[in-house]
Amino acid sequence: MSSHIDATKIENDSLRQVWSVSEFARRHRLDADEEKRLTALFGLFATKQELLANAQRPCQFR
Numbered sequence: 001m002s003s004h005i006d007a008t009k010i011e012n013d014s015l016r017q018v019w020s021v022s023e024f025a026r027r028h029r030l031d032a033d034e035e036k037r038l039t040a041l042f043g044l045f046a047t048k049q050e051l052l053a054n055a056q057r058p059c060q061f062r
Contacts, residue, residue, distance in 0.1 A: 019046065019048050021038050021051065028055060030055060030057060034055065038051065042054075
C-alpha cells in the first residue's frame with residue numbers, strides 16, 4: 001500500500017546548513033588532499049548534505 005507524503009512536513013533543515021569546507025574537513029578528520037578536492041568541487045562553502053555525500057575517507061583498518 002502506498003501513501004502520499006507531504007514534503008513540507010518532513011523538511012530537514014540541518015542538512016541545508018551551509019558549512020565552511022575547511023571546518024567540515026577538520027571536524028571529520030579529512031586529510032589535506034581531500035579538503036583540497038572538496039574546495040575545488042564546491043568552493044569555500046557548501047551545504048552539509050553536499051559535503052557528506054561527496055567526502056571520501058579511506059578505511060582505517062588493515
